[in-house]
Every structure is written in structure tokens, then in C-alpha cells.
Amino acid sequence: MGFLHRHRWLTPYGLLAAGLGWLAVFFVVPMYYLAATSLKSGDIDFGYAFTWAWGNYAHALGRYQEQLLRSLEYAGIATLAAFLISYPLAYWIAFRGGRWKNVLLLLVIAPFFVTYLIRTLAWQTILADDGPVAGFLRTIGVLGADGRLLATSFAVVAGITYNFLPFMALPLYASLEQVDKRLVEAAEDLYASRPVAFFKVTFPLSLPGVFAGTMLTFIPAAGDFINAQLLGTPQQAMIGNVIQSRFLVLNDYPEASALSLVLMLAIVGIVVVYARALGTERLGT
Template structure:
């Protein structure tokens, strides 16, 4: 307990203090410099907007990929449910960076995918996939996919099939019974999955670094370079706080729009 307090709360306090300091490395003085925040936000607005945008798109795509997959495992998996779940998790035992480097190989200019897309003229002769927004978003989507699949699976697995049968006995067709029974019952999973995907995605900098160019850089890249290369700690600390704050606000809006009381009532 003391550990958590020591190594989570205390660092946060220091981060807060640091975000209000002024000066140049290695001399910083505390001065309630709120301007750090406004300066940081106005200087890096594009990266902020891009982070939210990329993370949002990636989360939506991940949901579109994961929901049918989780549904399929939960309702059609039968005895092999655990094996399929294992298959979903398995790729993530390859180190994060190696996975992303593999995407670099797949999307590279002389790789198969680019060649195919050029042949069917979706891409121009000198079109690229690497170093585009699409590549970065694809990387983020891929890397956080299990965080979406697992909570979805857990909530879908708990849906009692007899409820769906009851719906069809009451003359609901398959679409209606899905929309009125299965989907609402799986909303807690959707909620958890979206949070677990969006939060790390918004702070990510590895995909933008490896699959993109500075034009795709997200707020994570800025924080990282401010902290470790430029040693401009106050700005970096302020940026970290704005990132956490904006994620919190978005999460709260999202929870409100889905109806929190219903979600907490259903339990995840």
C-alpha cells in the first residue's frame, strides 16, 4: 500500500510541481507558472488533436474488428473457446516493438501489400503506406486489439442464450433480437474495451515513431522528446497532465453518453 502511495501518488505530485516550474535544465524553480500549460497546449495543438483523432479512429476500427470476433468465439466457439482466446492473446507474447517492426516490414515500400495495392491501382506507382497516417493508425489498432477483444468476450460470454431464444420466441427476428437483447447486454464490455484501447492509444508514441514521420507525431512523441532529448521538464510535465486530463474528460463524456448508471448496474 505504502508502495503504491510512494510510487504512484508522490510521483504525480512531483509531476504536478514540475509542470509549474520555470527555467532551463538543470535549474528549475517553482513559480506557479501556469503559462507552461497554455504555452504547451498552443504550441502542440496539432499533435494533441492528432493523438485524439488517431486514438479515436483506432478504437473504432478495433471495435469493428473485435466485436464480431468476440461474438463468434463466445457463441460459436463451443469447447474450443479457450483455444480461440489463446489465439487472440498469443501474438502479444511477441514483444511490442518487434510486432511493430514486423508491420514496418509488411507495409514497407517493396513489400507485398504495397506491391498489390499498386498493381490494382489503389495506390499510385510511387504510393506509399509506410510513413502515412493510415500506417500509424493500423499499427495502433493492431497493438491494442486484445484489450478490446477480451472485455467484449467476457461480457458476450455472460449473455444467457436463453434470453436470445426468448426474444425469437416473442417474434423478434435475428437483427431485432441482437439489437434489443445481445447488444445492450454486452455494453459493459464495449465500455471497458473502448477505455482499455483508447487510453494507451492516445499516449502511444512508438507506432508514430516507427511507422510514421514527424508529420504523424502524436503527443506522446512530443512528451518523449521534451523529456529525454530537450530536457525541458516543465513543458513535458504540463503536456503529460493535459494528456491525462483530456483523456479523463473524454472518458467521462463517453460514460455519460452510454449511460453510466445502467452500466454499473449491469456490472462488468
């Protein structure tokens, strides 16, 4: 009799070991250091020491409320926009894609073969003051004669929406793909109009995808700093820009850590409320 055979109850833990180890090394330990750093005081020249410096939080929150709220706002708008764009897209691919499904999915992911930075820089060209988009909007009078798209809130939100779109589209597709079409047919047989069948059957069944997609979009979007830096102005600075500047320019690690933790807690809070609102029991299959 082998050891594993005698201790069969160990198997699940054995299978979990790699994942748990990963989590411990790359999440728990860094989190510990982040939390510890956020309570340090001192300066970069002479080093930082742990002093339970809760003041870092008060200072960070007091001073950067604006950027924090703006980040959550931009991330929220971008998530909503990505949802509104992705849902019809995913729906169409799942139900009407036919044998082109895989090609269409590949097209959704295709931009990701190019690095994040380059994709964002490309938007500088697309939204350029003398570019085609701005030119068109000026012609139809939406944009004033000296109006611009680049270096505005619109550009930042658009950039975030674009950059995280596949994170929304793919989970939605995965959910919609699995919807049993016979259920939709049954609803229609029972005299549900097509919109009603959609809202009573298809949409509820795709909720796990909606939940996953919004999370995967909102969370990284709230911490993003590239879009605000390249497509925005100082008036569009997000909390990610502040953290980057405190960390790399001012070498103020404690406050940068405090801000990171505040952002994380804010996101966790929002996710909890959101999950409650959406109804976790409806998310289970």
C-alpha cells in the same frame, strides 16, 4: 477475544490497504511530482525551481495543439477500428467457439508474447513499399504507382489498432460470454428477427465490455509514441512523441509534465462525456 474480532469494522480497510498503498505510492505520489514539476521554471544545467510557472501550460497548449488533437483523433479512429474488428471476433468465439474457445483466445493474445517494439517493427516489413500488401493494393489500383503505406497516417493508425486489439477483444469476449443465451432465444420466440434480437438483447448486455474495451484501447492509444515514430513521418507526430522529445531530448521537464497533465485531463474529460453518453446505469448489471 482478538483485536480483529473486536474491531470487525476494520476488516474491509485491512483488505483494501494493499491496494490503497499501491495507489498512493505509484499514482498519487507520482501525480504530485508531475503536477509540481509542471509548474517549475529554470533549465537543466542549473536546475528547475518551483515558481508557479503557469506559462508552461499556455506555451505547451499553444504550441502542440496540433499533435494533441491528432493523438485524440488517431486514438479515436483506432478504437473504432479495433471495436469493429473485435466485436465479431469476440462474438464468434463466445457463441460459436465451442471447445476451441480457449485456443482461439490464446491466438488473440499470442502476439503479446513478443515485445511491443518488435511487433511494431514487424509492421515495417508488412507494410513495406515493396511488400506484399502494398504490392497487392497497387495491382488492384487502390494505391497509386508510387503510393506507399508505410510512413503514412494509415500505417500509424493501423499499428495502434493492431497493438491494442486484445485490450478490446478480451473485455468484449468476457461480456459476451456471460450473455444468457436463453434471453436471446426468448426474444426470438417473441418474434424478434435475429438482427433485432441482437440489437435489443445481446448488444445492450455486452455494453460493459464495450465500455471497458474502448477505455482500455483509447487511453493508452492516445499517449502512444512508438507507432508514430516507427510507422509515421513528422506529419504524423503524436503528443507522446512531443512529450518524449521534450523530456529526453530537450530535458524540458516542466513542459513535458504540463503536456502529460493536459493529455490526462483531456482523456478524463472524454471518458466522462463518453460514460454519460453510454449511460452509466446501463453499464451496471
